[in-house]
Amino acid sequence: MITRRDYLKLSAAAGVALAISPKLLLADDSPRALITRAIPGTTEQLPVVGLGSSASFSRVAGEGDTARIRGILEALVREGGRVFDTAPGYGASEEVAGRAAQEAGLAEKLFWATKLNVAGRHGGAADPAAARAQLEQSYARIGKSPIDLVQVHNLGDVATQLAILREAKAAGRVRYIGLTTTFEQQYADLERHMRQEELDFIGVDYAVDNRTMEKRIFPLARERGIGVLAYAPFGRRRLWERVEGRALPDWAAEYDIATWGQFFLKFVVSNPAVTVATPSTSQPRNVVDNLGAAIGRLPDEAVRRRMVEHIEALG
Structure with missing residues (x-):
């Protein structure tokens, strides 16, 4: 068993990072x-594992590196x-990814999840004309209609922007x-909207060290029949820093976990309320590693508790 860092070093040294398949990251190497x-x-x-486009992905997109994207x-x-989860608010991610996908003939092969928000993170009223213009911009960038999923980002003026999305869905x-x-x-407001509105999806943060959603939001999502995109499954950088220099526990192999990235992701996607986890990355080899968490056995409740206890014991 190796750490993600060791695995990436080995694959880079061998020059095969882009050729490997997720099965090569499994403990027993079975397809x-x-x-x-x-x-x-x-x-x-x-x-159950997809790709996000904030953080490092956004930085690469901001450099205009279409080939890398x-x-x-x-x-x-x-x-x-x-x-593939993106947003107009993630810098150049939506624009560059849309261009790259169209050039590669991938636009129709992806489930595009983007967002709508002209109200901003701190609230305020959304200009309906500006919101509709932003949505039209997303259609142009992505090159696909209908777009699979559009969500109101960070609960920005839900009354205005969700109404616009309802119109687009009806059309x-x-x-x-x-x-x-x-x-x-914003969690309390999210819960209120989940009870009052007809929603297909929510997107929220969830990780082995960030389990607030298990208390009220996830049970409500299951009750209401709402899909869940799980964001920040690595706790942004928190979890990587926590396991720095540490080997995986031996028992992780029993659940086809070969790297820390798969450990973190298998915890997230083993929660039945989670539809898809969308970790962000700027490296194709990380995409392959992450998808290894969507293969093989998933932890049951007892093992999930063991995973939490193991991470907490690391301090």
Whole structure:
């Protein structure tokens, strides 16, 4: 068993990072299909691990490196992934990824999840004309209609912007709609909207060291038949810093976990409320590693508790 860092060093040294398949990251090296989960209320299945586009992905996009972004998206699709989560608020991510996907002929192969927010993170009223213009910009960038999923980002003026998304869904231009937040002070508002609105999805932060969603939001999502995109499954950088220089526990192999990235992701996607986890990365080899968490055995409740205890014991 090796750490993600050791694995990446080895693969880079061997020059094979882009050629490996997720099966090579499994403890027993056996080929298996990606685990999928149905969007609630439908028969549509999605691989439980996708790709996000904030953080390092956004930085690469901001450099205008379309070729590198294309390589990341190609790795996702080649290895069986589909879900790509982005937003106009993630710098150049939506624009550059859309261009790269169209150039590579991937636009129709991806499940595009983007966002709508002209109200801003700190609230305020959204200009309906500006919101509609932003949505049209997303259509142009992504090159796909209908867009699979559009969510109101960070609960920005939900009344105005969710109404616009409902119009787009009714017109057949958006397949699914929802709300997102990764801010604790907005969790109560999110719960209220989940009870009052007809939503297909929510997008929230969730990780082995960040389990607030298990208390109220996830049970409500299951009750209401709402899909969940899990953001920040690595705790942004927190979890990587916590396991720095540490080897995986031996028992992780029993659940086809070969790297810390897969450990973190298997905890997230083993929660039945989670439809897809969308870790962000700027490296194709990380995409492949992450997809390894969508293969093989998932932890049961007892093992999930053991995973939490193990991470907490690291201090």
